[in-house]
Amino acid sequence: MTVEKFKGIIPAFYACYDETGDVSEARTKALCSYLFDKGVQGLYVGGSSGECIYQNLEERKATLKYVAESMKGKLILIAHVGAPSTRESVELAKYAEELGYDALSAIPPIYFKLPESSIYKYWTSIMDATGLPFIIYNIPQTTGYNLSLNLFGKLIENKKVIGVKNSSMPALDIERFKAAGGENFIVFNGPDEQYVSGRLIGADAGIGGTYAAMPELYLKAEQYVSTGNFAKARSIQKDINDLIIALCSLNGNMYSAIKEVLKLRGVNVGSVRGPLEPVTGDDLETKIPAIRDMIDAAIAKYQD
Numbered sequence: 001m002t003v004e005k006f007k008g009i010i011p012a013f014y015a016c017y018d019e020t021g022d023v024s025e026a027r028t029k030a031l032c033s034y035l036f037d038k039g040v041q042g043l044y045v046g047g048s049s050g051e052c053i054y055q056n057l058e059e060r061k062a063t064l065k066y067v068a069e070s071m072k073g074k075l076i077l078i079a080h081v082g083a084p085s086t087r088e089s090v091e092l093a094k095y096a097e098e099l100g101y102d103a104l105s106a107i108p109p110i111y112f113k114l115p116e117s118s119i120y121k122y123w124t125s126i127m128d129a130t131g132l133p134f135i136i137y138n139i140p141q142t143t144g145y146n147l148s149l150n151l152f153g154k155l156i157e158n159k160k161v162i163g164v165k166n167s168s169m170p171a172l173d174i175e176r177f178k179a180a181g182g183e184n185f186i187v188f189n190g191p192d193e194q195y196v197s198g199r200l201i202g203a204d205a206g207i208g209g210t211y212a213a214m215p216e217l218y219l220k221a222e223q224y225v226s227t228g229n230f231a232k233a234r235s236i237q238k239d240i241n242d243l244i245i246a247l248c249s250l251n252g253n254m255y256s257a258i259k260e261v262l263k264l265r266g267v268n269v270g271s272v273r274g275p276l277e278p279v280t281g282d283d284l285e286t287k288i289p290a291i292r293d294m295i296d297a298a299i300a301k302y303q304d
C-alpha cells in the first residue's frame with residue numbers, strides 16, 4: 001500500500017454544533033465545503049479538535065456520516081475512533097469502514113494508566129476489526145501516555161499500521177518514528193507550532209487543530225518547505241505561532257476562539273461543548289476580530 005495519498009495538509013475537523021449545542025448536519029457539511037475550497041488534502045475527523053471526548057457514540061457516528069456524505073472521493077478521510085472502551089472504538093471503526101473512510105486512527109486508552117500490553121491489545125483490536133489502514137495517534141499531553149519506541153516497533157510489524165500522528169512536542173520523536181518506520185511509512189506532524197521543523201526532521205505531512213482556522217497559511221508553509229524556500233518557511237511559521245498564541249490567550253478555550261474566528265471568515269460551526277468554555281465579553285468583541293485581521297494580513301504577506 002502506498003502512503004502517497006495521505007501526504008499534505010490535513011485539518012483536524014471541528015465539532016459542528018447548532019445553536020442548541022447539538023451536532024449539526026448543515027454546519028458539518030458547510031465546514032467540509034469551506035476546507036475543500038481552500039485546497040486541503042484531507043480531513044481528520046473526530047479527534048481532539050472534534051471534541052470526541054465530549055460526544056456520545058451516536059453523535060460521533062453522525063459526524064463521520066455527514067463528512068463522508070459530503071467529501072468521500074474528494075478528500076482523504078481519516079476517522080479517529082479512539083473511545084473509552086475497546087467495544088465502542090471497534091464499533092466506530094466498523095462504521096467508518098462502511099462509510100468508506102480511507103484510514104482509521106486512535107489515541108491510546110485513557111483514564112486508567114494501563115500497561116503497554118493493554119495499549120497494544122487495544123490498538124490491535126481496532127485494527128483487527130476492519131480492513132482499513134491504521135494511523136497510531138501519540139498525544140501524551142492529553143492521554144498521559146508517550147508512545148515508546150519499543151511498543152512502536154511491535155506495532156509496525158502489523159502491515160495495517162501505515163503511519164503515526166505524533167503530537168508530542170520533541171521534534172526528535174518525529175525523527176525517531178520516521179527512522180524506525182522507513183520510507184513507505186507516514187509520519188504526521190502534530191504540533192502546529194512546529195510544522196516547519198517537523199517536516200524538516202522527518203514528518204511527511206501534517207494533521208493539526210489550528211489548520212482549519214487558517215488553512216491558507218499551512219498550505220503556503222508546505223509549499224515553502226517542499227520547494228526549499230526555508231527563509232519564507234521560517235517566517236510564515238513565526239506568523240502562525242503568533243496567531244496560535246493569540247488564539248490561546250483569550251478567556252475561552254482555543255477551539256471556541258477558533259470557531260468565533262471562523263464565523264468571521266464566513267463559516268458558522270457554532271460554539272464548543274462544556275466543560276470547554278466559550279470566548280466572551282471584550283475578548284469576543286475586539287480580540288476575535290483582531291485575530292481575524294492578523295490572519296488576513298498574514299495571508300496577504302505570502303502571496304508568491
Ligand SMILES: CC(=O)N[C@@H]([C@@H](O)[C@H](O)[C@H](O)CO)[C@@H](O)CC(=O)C(=O)O
Binds near residue numbers: 012013048142190244
Ligand atoms: C495537544 C493538541 O491538542 N495538539 C493538536 C495541535 O494541532 C494543537 O492544537 C496545536 O499545535 C496548537 O497548540 C493536534 O495535534 C490535535 C489534533 O490534531 C486533533 O486530534 O484534533
